[in-house]
Amino acid sequence: MENKSTDAAMVGVGDINQLPEECISHVISLTTPRDACVSSAVSRTSHSAADSDVTWERFLPSDCASILSRAVNLVEYASKKELYFRLCEHPLLINRGMMSFGLEKSSGAKCFMISARALSIVWGEDERYWKWIVLPESRFNACVELDRVCLLEICGKIDNKILTPHTTYAAYLIFKLAPNAWGLSNPFQRTEIILAGDIVSQHCVCLNIREREQFNPWWDRPLPGGDTEEMSDEVILPKVRGDGWLEVELGEFNSGDGIDGDVSISLTENKGGHWKNGLIIIGIEVRPKH
Incomplete structure (x- = not known):
């Protein structure tokens, strides 16, 4: 007992x-x-x-x-x-609709998307080169579509202090390609992430792999007049998202212990006056990378 x-x-x-x-x-x-x-x-x-x-x-x-x-x-x-x-x-939608805020489900880490309106785009307000359009599938009230430029420079900024501390984040360009898109496969686009003044990530991306394959089935070889010196670099390719948009990773960084300063995220292609069009941008998303 x-x-x-x-x-x-x-x-x-x-x-x-x-x-x-x-x-x-x-x-x-x-x-x-x-x-x-x-x-x-x-x-x-x-x-x-x-x-x-x-x-x-x-x-x-x-x-x-x-x-x-x-x-x-x-x-x-x-x-x-x-x-x-x-x-x-x-x-x-927060900040007068210029940004969106959400959470990553498994961890609760903060996710943000910077709208196209809040990005710095060279000639972005000149209707000869870019035009603002409304798409029902976009979370923002406007997207921007590339009409025709030979200089591509897109940059977004976010305050590192609003991100979840001690988290590895990645930035992604969220976009679509118009049916007649061309000139976005050669040369490759360069990306860069700067955190509090220090460069923490750089690499190459190819926004239009279909065009690249169409003109050069052996797309890992350079096209004439293109990116010969870049072929030794790893090239990041776009992926299809669950919402139907495309995304391409622009780089990664760690938010640290509330590091004071902006995270600057850029995508550029400004070599040799290569003309391009048909890029439709909704924004740049910053979310935890797993």
Whole structure:
């Protein structure tokens, strides 16, 4: 009997469900959003704790209220968990619609997209070279389409302090190609990321691989008058996103411990006066890289 009583007491001591819900919520909040969702299925007590505002408040950015105050439209939600997943699945327009904000689902790290309107584009306001268009599939109220230029220079900036600390981020140009797009495969485009004045990433990209393959099936060989000296570099190619847009990585960086300064992200192609057109830009996205 003594042994049975002792065993029962030990079971009670080791049962996390005997703890106050606030304690369980605090413990779960020290894990990850993914772990919290798993914990929700363990028991009725853990379900309540894992879904509580105490838990999900910890997973939301500390400046979330400030960011929500800059949203274009009022954000309504019934719980912090609902808000978390809304931000993961439906990024908000903020800063007068010039930027979008969301969260990376598995970690809660902040994601931003800088709209085409907020980018610095050489000749971007000259209708002879670029035109502003409205596309229903774009999250922003306008995209910019390249009409015809021989000098391509696109740059975006974001304050490093608004990003999640100690996170490896990558920047991506989000774009489409018009059916008649040409001149975007040769020479390759150069990308650069500068963090607080220091160059942290540089590489080459090819925005229009279809054109490259059409004119040169052995596309890893240089085209006449093109990028001979760049062929030794790794060339980053675009990928199709789930939303139907294309994206190409412009480089990566680590946000560090709140490093003071801007992250400057650029894509350029200014060699030899090569004309090009048909590039449609929605913006530059900055999100955690896995």
